[in-house]
Amino acid sequence: MENDILNTIWSSQNDKAIIDPKTVIGKAKKQRRRQYWSVLIMSLTVIILIGYTIFVSPKHWNNFTLGLLLMISSLVFRIVLELTTIHLKESKLISLDSKSYKNYLKKHYELRLWVHYVITPICLATYIYGFYLLLPYFKREFSEGFYLYCLISGFGSITVIIGIIIYSIRKELRFLDKLKHH
Amino acid sequence: MIKEEDFTALYHTHAPKIRRLCMGYASGNQDLANEWLQETFIKVWNHRKSFKGRASVDTWIYRIAVNTCLSDLRKAKKNIPINEAILKDNESDDEIQKQESRLKKMYNCIDQLTEQNKTLILLELEDVPQTTIAETVGLAHGTLRTRLSRIRKSLLKCITNGE
Numbered sequence: 066m067e068n069d070i071l072n073t074i075w076s077s078q079n080d081k082a083i084i085d086p087k088t089v090i091g092k093a094k095k096q097r098r099r100q101y102w103s104v105l106i107m108s109l110t111v112i113i114l115i116g117y118t119i120f121v122s123p124k125h126w127n128n129f130t131l132g133l134l135l136m137i138s139s140l141v142f143r144i145v146l147e148l149t150t151i152h153l154k155e156s157k158l159i160s161l162d163s164k165s166y167k168n169y170l171k172k173h174y175e176l177r178l179w180v181h182y183v184i185t186p187i188c189l190a191t192y193i194y195g196f197y198l199l200l201p202y203f204k205r206e207f208s209e210g211f212y213l214y215c216l217i218s219g220f221g222s223i224t225v226i227i228g229i230i231i232y233s234i235r236k237e238l239r240f241l242d243k244l245k246h247h
Numbered sequence: 248m249i250k251e252e253d254f255t256a257l258y259h260t261h262a263p264k265i266r267r268l269c270m271g272y273a274s275g276n277q278d279l280a281n282e283w284l285q286e287t288f289i290k291v292w293n294h295r296k297s298f299k300g301r302a303s304v305d306t307w308i309y310r311i312a313v314n315t316c317l318s319d320l321r322k323a324k325k326n327i328p329i330n331e332a333i334l335k336d337n338e339s340d341d342e343i344q345k346q347e348s349r350l351k352k353m354y355n356c357i358d359q360l361t362e363q364n365k366t367l368i369l370l371e372l373e374d375v376p377q378t379t380i381a382e383t384v385g386l387a388h389g390t391l392r393t394r395l396s397r398i399r400k401s402l403l404k405c406i407t408n409g410e
């Protein structure tokens with residue numbers, strides 16, 4: 066009788082608004098294509114960067130090359146770390162039972178906090194220092210107006226990145242707290 | 248490996264159940280539930296080659312669905328008005344209103360359960376076999392039976408008392 070009441074209420078929901086499986090397959094394929102393209106573009110960037118460092122920069126090594134290298138490598142390192150984490154999380158999601166997955170998530174977000182508080186600030190500081198090294202060259206090569214534009218857009222984008230980091234730390238902290246208390 | 252026709256058959260069998268499971272996790276938020284349903288089956292399709300058949304395909308799909316709902320960082324908004332479109336067609340408006348109110352109460356009561364208890368009762372309400380539930384959640388079958396009976400009682404008490 067008790068079971069009947071719960072089941073009756075639950076089964077009063079309908080099955081409308083469920084999309085076609087072909088649409089799901091289409092979205093899945095699109096998502097995979099986007100992932101492959103991102104990896105391809107990232108890999109090409111890294112290959113060009115390594116190629117540039119090996120063949121060109123030893124002859125013309127200066128602060129401009131160093132600055133550029135610091136900026137791109139810190140960004141590439143952080144993106145590769147992020148992609149690896151996402152890939153690992155997804156592989157656990159599809160293979161673990163929910164109890165083990167919840168335990169994994171707790172460890173995952175604790176590790177993420179370490180990444181947010183240690184790795185990300187180091188990457189950010191390296192990026193900012195790299196940008197700082199480029200500024201004298203920008204000032205010398207560009208007009209005053211364009212130099213000002215570089216300054217504003219450069220520091221503006223850094224401020225936006227810091228904002229995004231703070232937002233994601235707060236979101237993940239809230240989620241970790243929820244995981245620990247349920 | 249799961250082929251396209253197998254996927255379509257699996258989708259037709261499991262999508263309605265998984266959508267309701269996600270509705271329970273999303274406290275009745277249809278948009279979020281539909282998003283989680285889609286994410287679940289996108290993952291099923293993308294990882295179909297990695298399905299080794301150690302567990303049954305049903306267990307594998309339920310694990311993905313539960314873990315997808317569990318790992319979403321967004322907080323489901325509380326007290327979402329229940330849209331009457333989610334109810335089965337009925338003859339009278341009174342009956343629709345009564346069902347809406349009972350369903351809303353049920354979502355609120357389910358929302359008060361711990362994550363694991365929520366998973367257990369949502370799968371049980373979908374008539375998923377207890378062995379599949381045990382494998383999905385990672386609990387021993389004996390523990391599961393006792394736990395389910397307790398959850399059912401507390402859920403019923405919550406719904407009838409309106410707590």
